Amino acid sequence: MLHINDITYRIEGRILFDQATIAINKGHKVGFVGRNGTGKSTLFNLIKGAISPESGSINIRKGARLGFVDQEVPSGPQTLINTVLEADTERHALLAESETASDPERIAYIYTRLTDIDAYSAESRAATILSGLGFSPEDQLKPCSDFSGGWRMRVALAAMLFAKPDLLLLDEPTNYLDIEGAVWLEAHIKTYPGTAFIISHDRDFLNASVTHIAHLRQGKLFAYSGGYDKFQATLAEQQRLSMALRSKQDDERRHLEAFVTRFKAKATKAKQAQSRVKKLAKMKPVATLINDPIPPIDLPGPEKLLAPPVIRFEEAAVGYVPDKAVLKSLSLRIDSDDRIGILGRNGEGKSTFAKAIMGHLLPQTGHIRRNKKLTIGYFAQHQIDALSPQRSAYDHVVELMPDATEAQRRARLAQFGLGLKNAETPAGDLSGGEKARLLFSLISFHAPHMLVLDEPANHLDMDSRAELIKSLNAYTGAVIIISHDRNLLESVVDRLWLVENRRVLPYEGTLDDYRQSQLETRKPKTKAKRDPDAEPTQAELRKAAAEAREAIAPLKKTAEALEKKIEKLRADVVKIDTQFADPDFFTQYPKDAQELTVHRGKLVKKIESLEDEWLTALDAYETASAKAG
Secondary structure, three states: OEEEEEEEEEEOOEEEEEEEEEEEOOOOEEEEEOOOOOOHHHHHHHHHOOOOOOEEEEEEOOOOOEEEOOOOOOOOOOEHHHHHHOOOHHHHHHHHHHOOOOOHHHHHHHHHHHHHOOHHHHHHHHHHHHHHOOOOHHHHOOEHHHOOHHHHHHHHHHHHHHHOOOEEEEEOHHHHOOHHHHHHHHHHHHOOOOEEEEEOOOHHHHHHHOOEEEEEEOOEEEEEEOOHHHHHHHHHHHHHHHHHHHHHHHHHHHHHHHHHHHHOOOHHHHHHHHHHHHHHHHOOOOOOOOOOOOOOOOOOOOOOOOOOOOEEEEEEEEOOEOOEOOEEEEEEEEOOOOEEEEEOOOOOOHHHHHHHHHOOOOOOEEEEEEOOOOOEEEEOHHHHHOOOOOOEHHHHHHHHOOOOOHHHHHHHHHOOOOOHHHHOOEHHHOOHHHHHHHHHHHHOOOOOOEEEEEOOOOOOOHHHHHHHHHHHHHOOOEEEEEOOOHHHHHHHOOEEEEEEOOEEEEEOOOHHHHHHHHHHHOOOOOOOOOOOOOOOOHHHHHHHHHHHOHHHHHHHHHHHHHHHHHHHHHHHHHHHHHHHOOOOHHHHOHHHHHHHHHHHHHHHHHHHHHHHHHHHHHHHHHHHHHHHO
């Protein structure tokens, strides 16, 4: 489906891809991981054709449709449901043509094609996708302009999923989703009929939805089968073996060098010494995996904990409009060492509750009592956006440390992984992860008694998320987290509260229980039966035509299954040929080379046999299709 062959690309002299190669087969769901700033989004731009590599090539299967979420999200007066429906450009064009077509053959083709692309169920499918991403039936009839940028990004995602491109590119798709939306997307991607290439640092999402992992490191692309946990275990084992091999090679090199140094001047040993010199020259260094240190995130805790509770809600109601509470009957307490995860769908009031904790919203009724000495550090997306874009990270810290020396200020930034180079970069030019690190530095500067974190991991890569977890577990104050990252919640919190139906109540189950409940509630409901005497709708006529063609579906599936097997075997042959391309392989591993040669011959024979079966199955399908059409 997608072949990236020996591409090289630089940005401002810094090499991002150095003859990088990877192949993604049809139907694979591939998670794309790597450190922030290594070039993942740049690779997507290369695939989309927005930029071109210096060398190498990127090839997508001929005729395949490429789908991705554009930066220009829908924002006009059109309703959400119509925005999504129009994403299927073929269906939209055929429906428009059906209104004016007069040629009988063309009309027949239009309705046959509409049946083939399942157009009769389009509205239902579009509504299901929008619902899965958090839009109620009422929301779906509202114009896009009624929603914020984050929600419109969901509409753009829904439109792309509805269009069902053959190759789907997704860049951090869960960043704008709550847990419920992320759970739905996991299930959708898992059963998606096409191929998906997904940048993500959400461990649970990757474990649940992808079949392979592509890892970008040191300018190269490496492919692994399975989800993220399997990839991580495989990478760790590769690193262990690589370091052991390098150690063994270094020992052999030292031994050879010692022999050459000792005997190169002796005539009786000159021949042996020369032989070892040649062996040293041929000894290639092992490309060991470098375990780059993770930049720290140091969250200093309070010097002294406050007496509990630090905050108490007593039958409180909060909201933005008088007499119209977003949350009501809040009766909760937060102690100085609490670790609480906040669950709930977007729009239920999680951020409103965070603002009530912060004191940004006063109670409309009841009371919110807080310790007078309480200090809180608040992390939220709008906080990141509020960073002065023209001022550097160093400039931001100067405000907090006016009397400190430059060395002390830079040491403070270094505690959050902001070194000399990015400390001087304007905040507007920092990456999302660097902005997040700067905000962590600012909110924790005075060692607050409590941290309120609203989606703190959105812009952090997998390694930085692990560092955040480590830092939060070392932090001594109270922690309140709103996040769709289940791994973060499971690693840090020990209590869960659920925001639902304008209430905030303790949730007694686990995150797995909550995830399962969301999967159950999002199963499609059975539709009410229509009056049997009523005239059939156009959609029902199309559906009936589609059902009449179902008899040939098994033949099509058989042909497609054989095609997948052939592609997999061909990929295995390519892997073997790649090893054979190394001229030293046959001399260094003669036994392996012999076994692989025999295995390759078997694979080629198997491919030829399957190709005969595939041609027979394809002929049977096409014959049956012609009769049904």
